Amino acid sequence: MPDIRIHRDHSLGLGQARKVAWQWAEMAEAKFDMACSVLEGETSDTVEFTRSGVNGTLIVAADHFDLHAKLGFLLGAFAKTIEGEIQKNLDDLLSGAAAAKAKAKPAAKARKK
Numbered sequence: 001m002p003d004i005r006i007h008r009d010h011s012l013g014l015g016q017a018r019k020v021a022w023q024w025a026e027m028a029e030a031k032f033d034m035a036c037s038v039l040e041g042e043t044s045d046t047v048e049f050t051r052s053g054v055n056g057t058l059i060v061a062a063d064h065f066d067l068h069a070k071l072g073f074l075l076g077a078f079a080k081t082i083e084g085e086i087q088k089n090l091d092d093l094l095s096g097a098a099a100a101k102a103k104a105k106p107a108a109k110a111r112k113k
Contacts, residue, residue: 002076004056004083006067010094014043014062016101020093021047021060027089054082065090
C-alpha cells in the first residue's frame with residue numbers, strides 16, 4: 001500500500017496548532033468523507049482519520065505537524081494527487097494561522113501600553 005508522509009514545521013504553539021488541526025479534520029470530514037477523532041495529550045495531539053481505502057494520523061505538536069496516511073490499492077494510483085491536495089490544504093491552514101498570529105501580536109502589544 002502506498003504511504004503519504006508530510007512534515008511541516010511551524011511556530012504557532014500547541015494551542016494555535018490544535019485549532020489548525022481541528023480545521024483540517026473538519027475539512028477532511030466534509031470534503032473527503034473522512035471519519036476523524038482527536039486524542040489530546042499534554043505535549044501533542046493525534047488526529048486519527050479513516051475512510052474506505054485510507055487511514056492515517058496527523059500528529060500535532062507545538063512546533064510541527066506530521067501526517068502519515070496509508071492508501072489502499074484503488075486509491076494508491078492517485079497517491080501523488082492526494083498528497084498534493086493534502087499538502088495544499090494543510091499549507092493554506094498553516095499560512096492563515098501564521099498570518100492571524102502575526103496580526104494579533106501588534107494588537108496585543110498595543111493593549112499592554
